[in-house]
Amino acid sequence: MSNSSKSLKTINPLTEQDLRSYPLMSDDEASAVVEASHKAFLDWRLKSLEERAKVISAIAAEMRKSKEDFARLMTDEVGKLLNDSRSEVDLCAAICDYTAKAGPKVLADEEREVEGDKGYVTHSPIGVIYGIQPWNFPAYQAVRYSIASLMAGNGVLLKHAEACTGSGLFLRDLYERAGLPKGLFGVLLISHEQSDRIIEDERVRGVTLTGSDRAGRAVGAKAAELVKKTVLELGSNDxxxxxxxxxxxxxxxxxxxxxxxxxxxxxxxxxxxxxxxxxxxxxxxxxxxxxxxxxxxxxxxxxxxxxxxxxxxxxxxxxxxxxxxxxxxxxxxxxxxxxxxxxxxxxxxxxxxxxxxxxxxxxxxxxxxxxxxxxxxxxxxxxxxxxxxxxxxxxxxxxxxxxxxxxxxxxxxxxxxxxxxxxxxxPTLPFGGVKTSGYGREHGPEGLKEFVNVKSIRIG
Incomplete structure (x- = not known):
């Protein structure tokens, strides 16, 4: 299927005027983004926790440096108050700070008591994690799952909402300016139909979605067919x-x-x-x-x-x-x-x-x-x-x-x-719900361990 004639469009909710159009990727182009993330992951997973934390600290600094540009882009794309957009970037930087500080401790190998032998538990990366995110927090929604997954040593893909396409691309460029390996965090400009094929891709090992309970049921069912781990945050009427x-x-x-x-x-x-x-x-x-x-x-x-x-x-x-x-x-x-x-x-x-x-x-x-x-x-x-x-x-x-x-x-x-x-x-408190608000947690030690292989090693 060719998507060359189709595009994603961003519109300013205040003026009702078009901002930008972004061509949808072809299936081959989308596959190339997945491959780039997977290849970068093969090296990234071997970096020490301290090396990964150093890059995430640099992302925090770049967030603060880029705050005004990022905030204005988010406000133009989704209409949020400019001060709320600035606060959102501050929260994202704080998430990076927490992750860089806590990540090496939370994800470190643990020694366990085993009669007569030695036992260890590692928190090993699993591969490429695919995130499907909504428009209401263009920076935070993407940072919330991606920074934890990157700290764990995974690759990350983002399918952002059409309304904030520019913000998703801005975040990718910000990560790379801060020193994240090119391609490790990939942005997919794709349709819902193509998204299902990304979930099916064997290089993708986990899926996370924030959205409606209807979307969560569809994505959760698709991932379950393929026995892939999911984290779902599906809204509420608090x-x-x-x-x-x-x-x-x-x-x-x-x-x-x-x-x-x-x-x-x-x-x-x-x-x-x-x-x-x-x-x-x-x-x-x-x-x-x-x-x-x-x-x-x-x-x-x-x-x-x-x-x-x-x-x-x-x-x-x-x-x-x-x-x-x-x-x-x-x-x-x-x-x-x-x-x-x-x-x-x-x-x-x-x-x-x-x-x-x-x-x-x-x-x-x-x-x-x-x-x-x-x-x-x-x-x-x-x-x-x-x-x-x-x-x-x-x-x-x-x-x-x-x-x-x-x-x-x-x-x-x-x-x-x-x-x-x-x-x-x-950053320190787990975020997530129960019932049709979804399952799994983001933030805190709990969020850092959602997409890892908790691996037992026993030495006789």
Whole structure:
């Protein structure tokens, strides 16, 4: 099949103007990228952990040096606030710092007790790891899996989302400027059909995807057919619980920030706000007032609090979810109308009285629309939170931190819990979910060991 007449296109969500077109690769061109990564891997795997760490440290330095150019490219491609783009590059550099420091210790050989003999466990690289990544964090999504895999000694391939094609290529060039062997990190400009053939390629030994649960099922099934390891991060409708003893001002302020961060387009955004009877009316009132004051605008303007959504399709899908929720009984408190202006904007929107059967209750709303749900009491709030098919992140607001921690550990059926705060990711803490939010972990020691051959060696 020839893709010479087809291309990937990036469009600025603020201006709705085309940025660039990138020709799709032919099957032979894509295969050559895989081969280059595989060949580079054969040498890279033999480098010591310390040698790999030195290159990853250099990548961190190059990230900081290139921050402004990278941030502006991301904002142009996906519409995120420029300061959020800068913070994203900072997070990527911090991931490199952590990996370079912790990697040699975490991945070092371990001696194990074996009766009469000597036993060792090595964490050996397995080969080329293929990552399929979304557009909402053009740098972070790619760095998150690639830096850990490179530290482990693997080769890495990236199929980035069409919307941020330029960012994927920028990252490849940044890695190579910092001293990563040419070709070890390869970017594939390919279609979904071609992607299946990459998964089938015998040189590819592992697959990781961040995306929808539908995409995760398809990629996970394809990889399972071939008995290839996968890590899947599939989004969520994260619940933040406002318990009876919550500090209401802190809860409102944090939940507003948690919903509109990254223009509301983050898998671990705070999305459902489950508030006990005691605080419900006061929370809805204060939350709506805060949302009504949020300024839409140019993401490069420091005063802007909410930029455009990434595409018209994403914006229209969110609007449809809001409308259907209202039709099924949700109360539209603020927002909910598409503004008459250039750019794929959607206003900060508040839905109250959200209940089962409504998209705002059941599904993930990927944009700046908040769902507020009433609970009878603290345990009812946890029951509602856990009734979701998703389980990526979530939060608890309570003045009794010890109790909140116990509720988080013993009762909250999700991969990450934030108590009296909102955050996205931190290099030392594992990131990932349960249920249809996926499986496997990124970050921390757990993430460094996802794509390695844990090999036993016994000496008699």
């Amino acid at each position: 619940a933040y619980l406002v318990l009876d003893d919550a500090d209401l001002d802190l809860a409102v302020k944090t939940c507003v920030k948690g919903r509109i961060y990254n223009n509301g387009q983050t898998c671990v955004n705070a999305k459902r706000f489950i508030v006990t009877e005691k605080n419900y009316d006061a929370f809805v009132k204060a939350y709506a007032e805060a949302f009504e004051a949020i300024a839409l605008g140019d993401p490069t303007d420091e005063k802007t609090q909410l930029g455009p959504m990434v595409t018209k399709k994403q914006r229209d899908e969110l609007h449809e979810q809001v409308q259907k929720s209202v039709e099924k009984g949700a109360k539209l408190v603020v927002g909910g109308k598409i503004p008459d202006r250039t750019g794929w904007f959607y206003p900060a929107t508040v839905l109250a009285d959200v209940a089962p059967g409504q998209p705002a209750y059941e599904d993930e709303m990927f944009g700046p629309a908040a769902a507020i749900i009433r609970a009878k009491d603290d345990m009812d709030a946890l029951r509602i939170a856990n009734s979701s098919r998703y389980g990526l992140g979530g939060g608890i607001f309570s003045k009794d931190v010890a109790r909140a921690r116990k509720l988080a550990a013993d009762h909250f059926d999700t991969g990450m819990v934030f108590i009296n705060t909102f955050n996205v990711a931190y």
